[in-house]
Amino acid sequence: MVDELCQGALSFHSQMRHDMIHAACSPPPITMTSYFVRRFLLIAPTFIGVTILVFVLTRLVPGGPIERMLQEAAMAGGDFTSATSGFDGHGGSTLSDEQIEELKVYYGFDKPVLVAYVEWLGKVLVLDLGTSTRYNDPVWDTIRDRFPISIFYGVATLILTYGVCIPLGIVKAIRHRTAFDNVSSALVFFGYAIPSYIVGIALLTAFAANLDWFPLGGFVSDNFDSLSAPGKAIDVLWHATLPLLAYMAGAFAVTTMLMKNSLMDNLAADYVRTAIAKGMDFRRAVFGHALRNSLIPIATSFGNIITLFLTGSFLIEKIFNIDGFGLLAFESLVERDYPVVMGALVLSSLLFLIGNILSDICVALVDPRVKFGSGESAQ
Amino acid sequence: MAALLAVEELSVGFDTEEDLVNVLDRVSFDIEAGETLGLVGESGCGKSVTALAVMGLLPKPAGRIQGGDILFRGDSLLALPRERMRTIRGNRIAMIFQEPMTALNPVQRIGRQLAETFALHEPGLSSDAIRQRSLGLLEEVGIPAPDRRLDEYPHQLSGGMRQRVMIAMALAGRPDVLIADEPTTALDVTIQAQILELLRDLQRDTGMAIIFITHDLGVIAELCSRVVVMYAGRVAEQADIHPLFAHPLHPYTRGLLDSIPRLEGEPKTPLTTIPGTVPGIDDLPGGCRFVNRCPFAERRCEGEPPPLDALTAGHRVACYRWREIEADDARPHPA
Numbered sequence: 001m002v003d004e005l006c007q008g009a010l011s012f013h014s015q016m017r018h019d020m021i022h023a024a025c026s027p028p029p030i031t032m033t034s035y036f037v038r039r040f041l042l043i044a045p046t047f048i049g050v051t052i053l054v055f056v057l058t059r060l061v062p063g064g065p066i067e068r069m070l071q072e073a074a075m076a077g078g079d080f081t082s083a084t085s086g087f088d089g090h091g092g093s094t095l096s097d098e099q100i101e102e103l104k105v106y107y108g109f110d111k112p113v114l115v116a117y118v119e120w121l122g123k124v125l126v127l128d129l130g131t132s133t134r135y136n137d138p139v140w141d142t143i144r145d146r147f148p149i150s151i152f153y154g155v156a157t158l159i160l161t162y163g164v165c166i167p168l169g170i171v172k173a174i175r176h177r178t179a180f181d182n183v184s185s186a187l188v189f190f191g192y193a194i195p196s197y198i199v200g201i202a203l204l205t206a207f208a209a210n211l212d213w214f215p216l217g218g219f220v221s222d223n224f225d226s227l228s229a230p231g232k233a234i235d236v237l238w239h240a241t242l243p244l245l246a247y248m249a250g251a252f253a254v255t256t257m258l259m260k261n262s263l264m265d266n267l268a269a270d271y272v273r274t275a276i277a278k279g280m281d282f283r284r285a286v287f288g289h290a291l292r293n294s295l296i297p298i299a300t301s302f303g304n305i306i307t308l309f310l311t312g313s314f315l316i317e318k319i320f321n322i323d324g325f326g327l328l329a330f331e332s333l334v335e336r337d338y339p340v341v342m343g344a345l346v347l348s349s350l351l352f353l354i355g356n357i358l359s360d361i362c363v364a365l366v367d368p369r370v371k372f373g374s375g376e377s378a379q
Numbered sequence: 380m381a382a383l384l385a386v387e388e389l390s391v392g393f394d395t396e397e398d399l400v401n402v403l404d405r406v407s408f409d410i411e412a413g414e415t416l417g418l419v420g421e422s423g424c425g426k427s428v429t430a431l432a433v434m435g436l437l438p439k440p441a442g443r444i445q446g447g448d449i450l451f452r453g454d455s456l457l458a459l460p461r462e463r464m465r466t467i468r469g470n471r472i473a474m475i476f477q478e479p480m481t482a483l484n485p486v487q488r489i490g491r492q493l494a495e496t497f498a499l500h501e502p503g504l505s506s507d508a509i510r511q512r513s514l515g516l517l518e519e520v521g522i523p524a525p526d527r528r529l530d531e532y533p534h535q536l537s538g539g540m541r542q543r544v545m546i547a548m549a550l551a552g553r554p555d556v557l558i559a560d561e562p563t564t565a566l567d568v569t570i571q572a573q574i575l576e577l578l579r580d581l582q583r584d585t586g587m588a589i590i591f592i593t594h595d596l597g598v599i600a601e602l603c604s605r606v607v608v609m610y611a612g613r614v615a616e617q618a619d620i621h622p623l624f625a626h627p628l629h630p631y632t633r634g635l636l637d638s639i640p641r642l643e644g645e646p647k648t649p650l651t652t653i654p655g656t657v658p659g660i661d662d663l664p665g666g667c668r669f670v671n672r673c674p675f676a677e678r679r680c681e682g683e684p685p686p687l688d689a690l691t692a693g694h695r696v697a698c699y700r701w702r703e704i705e706a707d708d709a710r711p712h713p714a
Contacts, residue, residue: 274545279500
């Protein structure tokens, strides 16, 4: 859910970005710098909007840390009937009303929602994300523990996607409609059409359960600490092969086809013909002119790379038993561990918002035609 | 002496989904140094394909030369190995295009795109020398403040300025032949006049030959000394400028000339047009390709294609009935 909310913020922002690009030819004489300063200032209201929405939701939805605690107490007391009732203190609860009030004060549920939100925001501003109600650890530590896994999978998918998709897209564009192009398209779309968790389960069944080539799950082996440095690297890669394949199966299609179509557009462009008419050979015209320009659409998402700190698909992590960020975010929701929910939201929304601005900066750097909010039009 | 550039019986075909269709059928013309030859005809008549074939830029793999030859200073361009062709293309024979807005790379500075031409044909030129030469070229094509323009991007220039940059790039190698494919069609009339004047001045100064492709007979009249009228991939008529305008013999040429609005004509009368449109390349008539639009068409026009008859050494026409048309012309017209 955290991710989806941020995706919402993301699409809102990219919409705004496009509006800004299209508005670039209209009069107001604002410089690029002031445009980006304004974009950074807009982070604050957007961030407050996103967090306030989720904060209010956590108050409105049934369940919560107190109810969970009541359930646990009830389960421990053997009274299963009360496990499904609300936390109104009735129905044979094992906790007294005073104890429940104490818990409400402890978790901040005694205050009106906006007051509680402002208090929470005040703590966030001094970098205090609170304490997990599930683990009783600081939220920041809980999230930070997942960073190595997220960063590993984030960097690996990044390298593999760009390392495979860009060359593949280039070859497909140059050999458009050849057997190679058709077969690779079929494979890429086949991977795209199957949900990644199905790919994950299929791979796990085939190569871990039946063939026993790869481990059944986990990020590293139990004896990881006793391994040598190269042994550790091999161990991580050995564990990562199947999950990475599951992550990648669907990821190839978009970037590959974007690259292919973008390059084909540029190959057909007049300026490539001009370059060849100048006496340039086809190869140099492709790599010197068409390729660079066709990378522009891909650069538009480059800034969002900073969100790789939070890479992790709940389903794939669940299947491969990886204790990563996706699983943490999902389980914190199921378990009503609101401080972790909010902490994850703070991080992901900030990274998405900053990533969007970085993407815009990338676009402005690679494409001289883009003048965000600039009054200097083409004369 | 052989012509500077001669296109001889050139036939070009394009692969379509079904089969190979002929888009250029035995097209011949030649051009001498310092001469301006106009290639005129409606859209889709093969003007641009002719130009691309001369440049060796036919779209691959669809386009292919089916027959004939292109001779540059007596040597066949079609027989040249690819590396040799690259030393001619952009250097000895250069080309400018219809759309100055898209013909330049949008994300590279003007200076870099100009420098590229020098780097291709005169490797070893220092970057200082390249910059000096580029400045000289921009000045030559009438671009004010060339020093600043070199560091600008195409979108910062107007259409007319971009076409001047294209011309400067084409001139970089001091070409013997410049092919101008509708270079003024996308520009304002005033800018068009400036560009035509520029081309004329450049030709006077450099002595290059220009093949000027256009559908605008007005531009032809202003610039060219000889004209090739093309229709549906064939040469319909070929003549010096004055005989062509004074005594057009091919019904198609007559139709084109009649379609020009005239000052001395009756105001507010319908504009004369040629009925119908150019047939699609997959749907060409068997005999004369103009037969379905021709007011003079008769039985034999649907049989064998009419040969290119020579009326004089310079005036050729591909029509069975040109003698009758000429005789008709010679009669005094009722006013």
